[in-house]
Each structure stands twice: as C-alpha cells, then as structure tokens.
Amino acid sequence: MLHKPAGVVTANKDKELPTVMDLLPSDIQSDKLYAVGRLDRDTTGLLLLTDNGPLGFQLLHPQYHVDKTYQVEVNGLLTPDHIQTFQKGIVFLDGTICKPARLEILSASPSLSQVSISISEGKFHQIKKMFLSVGVKVTNLKRIQFGDFTLNPDLAEGNYHPLNQKELQIIKNYLEMSR
Known part of the structure; x- marks a missing residue:
C-alpha cells in the first residue's frame, strides 16, 4: 500500500x-x-x-462493485440538494452516465466545501467532472479507501x-x- x-x-x-x-x-x-x-x-x-x-x-x-472513497475540497458551496443529485447519478455534458455516488458534506461555505464521496466505478477524471457538472471545481482530491x-x-x-x-x-x- x-x-x-x-x-x-x-x-x-x-x-x-x-x-x-x-x-x-x-x-x-x-x-x-x-x-x-x-x-x-x-x-x-x-x-x-x-x-x-x-x-x-x-x-x-x-x-464486483468495489467502492472507492475520496476526501474532496471544492471551490464553492455544496448543499443537501447536491447529495440527492449525486445519489441519482451524474450525466456529463458528453452524455456519459455515472452510477449513483454517495456524497457526505463535511463542511460547507460559499467559497469552500469539504466532502467525502464514494464511487463504484473509475471513469477518466470522473470525480472532477462530476463536481464540474454541478458548478464547482475540485481543488484537492485524496483517496482514503479502496474497497475494504x-x-x-x-x-x-x-x-x-x-x-x-x-x-x-x-x-x-x-x-x-x-x-
């Protein structure tokens, strides 16, 4: 590891x-x-x-649906509405569909939010694109868990x-x- x-x-x-x-x-x-x-x-x-x-x-x-969990900082405010959006699955502008993701807001302010997100797939730049699709940019990304x-x-x-x-x-x- x-x-x-x-x-x-x-x-x-x-x-x-x-x-x-x-x-x-x-x-x-x-x-x-x-x-x-x-x-x-x-x-x-x-x-x-x-x-x-x-x-x-x-x-x-x-x-095998092995989840990967990340700590993420983004440059804007995330709200409980975003949790729902991620639970439904995000669709990128190019039509790529992401499976539902679990989002937990750890802290949130207008200029910076910190979250934990778990995904079961690994598309190219997936997490960054998911957050861009809801109007915020990832400023820090750290994987903290891979399956067990x-x-x-x-x-x-x-x-x-x-x-x-x-x-x-x-x-x-x-x-x-x-x-």
Whole structure:
C-alpha cells in the first residue's frame, strides 16, 4: 500500500515525471508490479500495488462493485440538494452516465466545501467532472479507501508499507469471492 503524493504519475515508467515506482526501494521494484487503478498526477492517497493479476481484476472490474472513497475540497458551496443529485447519478455534458455516488458534506461555505464521496466505478477524471457538472471545481482530491482497504493516517505521503495480516486477509476474501 502506497500513500501517493501529488506530482507523481501512476505509471511504471515515465520519461519526464516521477512515477509511483520511483518511490519504492529498488529491491522491490519490478516490471511485474503494477498499480491497481490510477490516481491523477495531482491526486493523493491510497494506491495498491500488486503483481497479482486476478486481484487487480477483482478490485477493478465493475461487476464486483468495489467502492472507492475520496476526501474532496471544492471551490464553492455544496448543499443537501447536491447529495440527492449525486445519489441519482451524474450525466456529463458528453452524455456519459455515472452510477449513483454517495456524497457526505463535511463542511460547507460559499467559497469552500469539504466532502467525502464514494464511487463504484473509475471513469477518466470522473470525480472532477462530476463536481464540474454541478458548478464547482475540485481543488484537492485524496483517496482514503479502496474497497475494504483504508489509508493508514500514519502513513506519510510518498511512503509505502507491505500489507499487514489484516490486509492480507482482505485480499484472500476478495480472491475467494471471484471463484
């Protein structure tokens, strides 16, 4: 599990920018290791790295409905009406339909709102586009949960930790569900 910092791309190699693999010690870097899903360059938070193809499939495939939860700051006021809008599902200007999302308002003012949002899919720039569609812009985005995995608040940005026994059991549970 890696706490991805901003400014780092979710890739194994990049000619111009630092990658999540650059954050790992050389003795565990491998061409077989890959990130489960992507986080944009400016997005921080929980990123799972694995060499287990079935696990990656299980966590990402829409049929398994694995929720991802983010803490989000936006540059405007969000209200309970927005909660309803997100629960119904957002439609982008290009016609792309997003599945319903769970939105919880943590704080709100005319210039800044902080929310938690959970989604079960991962379209390109989905969260940013969802908020743009209701008239606000994301100013900070951090993934704090991926399925049953939760970002350890003590894990500093740019650091990783091997999975502990509880997290390894979560993997076993996911893999058993796919049988």
